[in-house]
Amino acid sequence: MSNWYMLTLVGKDRPGIVAAVTTALFDADCNLGESSMIRLGQNFSVMMMVEGGDEAGVRAVLQPVAERLGLALHIDAIDPGLHQRLVPDxxxxxxxxxxxxxxxxxxxxxxxxxxxxxxxxxxxxxxxxxxxxxxxxxxxxxxxxxxxxxxxxxxxxxxxxxxxxxxxxxxx
Amino acid sequence: MAVLEILTYPDERLRQVSGPVQQFDAALQARIDDLEDTRLAGPGAVGIAAPQVGWFERVLIVDVSGRKKTRNHGHLILVNPEITEWDGFAMGREGCLSVPDYTGNVVRAERIQLEALDRHGEPLSFDMDGFEARAIQHEMDHLDGLLFLDRLVSRRQDLFQRKVYKQ
Missing domain, CATH: 3.30.70.260 (ACT domain)
Structure with missing residues (x-):
């Protein structure tokens, strides 16, 4: 379980997206690292660093959720990267x-x-x-x-x- | 003289309220020296509070004199400190020896009046502001079992609601 992915989900905002996505990830034994959600206009967007199995497995778990919520899903494999935060000055x-x-x-x-x-x-x-x-x-x-x-x-x-x-x- | 182990969150001991120092004896002097050695051994800490090393008495050290353009009262060893007046609000970024690898925005009083005892039990009083006042408030929180994590405000939240500052 040392594979890390950057998940990006974008679409029209509605209540319940974060709960649905994170519950699906949890049920699939994925761990969340850093994440950032923001609403721009009426649009939802979130980027999440996720540790989990293989990419196909993560996609299989999230694709149905994304489709149900009308979100575009994008998955990139990334270097394991917690504790790499830069401090602004x-x-x-x-x-x-x-x-x-x-x-x-x-x-x-x-x-x-x-x-x-x-x-x-x-x-x-x-x-x-x-x-x-x-x-x-x-x-x-x-x-x-x-x-x-x-x-x-x-x-x-x-x-x-x-x-x-x-x-x-x-x-x- | 010794560098002590720093308790790190989520160690529950960081949550306890520390009691006042009663005895200004040789043992106190030795513990203060150890506390300072521990502060200096850490990564650029401008302050440290006794509970961070598992010593649950109301003692803290703050020294912001090494920073450019920062008003300060030099190297301060404060015993049983009390803030008697607060004024203004300012947001600033804080980190903590007890919370490695995380910094966040915290609202603090801009100016404070402070009364304390020195390491020999003699009374001290200060008017301070800005970064030094922030450091004192951060360390005094440790004496009451609070961490800056308890006071985080969103990094994207530039305007914050005024609220009564918790004493």
């Missing part, structure tokens, strides 16, 4: 009037300044007439936070508010 918050290209500009400039993104979340708020874009990124600043701050500063001139601050992890 920088948080970037960006917001401004919604326009094309904000995420591409921010992430490209930050990447060139040494950012490894660990977590990214974005949303559109405001009104339909005046939409605003909100972006939050956590990551590891491999060349330091000042380098990222300097790289992103020019975007402020385009009316995008960019806030870069350290994440200090307290170990006690």
């Amino acid at each position: 920088v948080c970037i918050r960006v917001h401004g009037a919604d326009r094309a290209g904000i995420v591409a500009q921010v992430t490209t400039r930050a990447e060139q300044a040494g950012l490894n993104i660990l977590d990214l979340e974005s949303d559109v708020g405001g009104t339909e007439q005046q939409p605003i874009y909100i972006l939050q990124i956590e990551g590891v600043a491999e060349q330091g936070i000042d380098a990222i701050q300097t790289a992103l500063a020019p975007l402020q001139a385009d009316g995008v508010k960019v806030d870069v601050h350290p994440i200090e992890t307290l170990i006690g």
Whole structure:
């Protein structure tokens, strides 16, 4: 039982998906590692690291559940990978009037300044007439936070508010 | 002087409430030295509390003076500490010697007033804020059998509801 898989399930959201999927996995003697579920719009998505038998066996267990719930199922074999978590040391918050290209500009400039993104979340708020874009990124600043701050500063001139601050992890 | 074993979750002993120190004797001094040796032997811990080494008295050590741009009161050995005032809320990321390989977001008071005794029983009082105040609150939780896991908030939850901070 040392085979690990990344399961991805995507589809229209409805109550009960997580319980149905995890119960099927449990009944098939699979173990869950890290997992992350998020709802985007009206859509459900989850990625789960699962330890179990062979890929065909995992698929046989999940396919009927996925079909019943209207979900697309994707399975990839992965390296066993628990306890590999990176700890972010920088948080970037960006917001401004919604326009094309904000995420591409921010992430490209930050990447060139040494950012490894660990977590990214974005949303559109405001009104339909005046939409605003909100972006939050956590990551590891491999060349330091000042380098990222300097790289992103020019975007402020385009009316995008960019806030870069350290994440200090307290170990006690 | 010795590096002691650190209790790790889910060891039930981490859940117990520690009692106040009564005797400021040579044995206490030796135990404090061992506690500090254990903190320094760990991976970059800015603080440690006695229950983490199976010593269930209200003693903690905090030292954030090694961090850049961090207001601090130096190396603190605090006996029977009490927080007398809280102010503000801040979210920050915490990990723990007793919870290896996991970090998470925790809401703490931004500023605290603190009263305690030093290792010889002399009274101390501090106004502190930010990272140092967070470290004190993290360690004081250990004295009451709490871990940062008990206070986790979602990493995706940037806005959190105000609530009365548990004393």
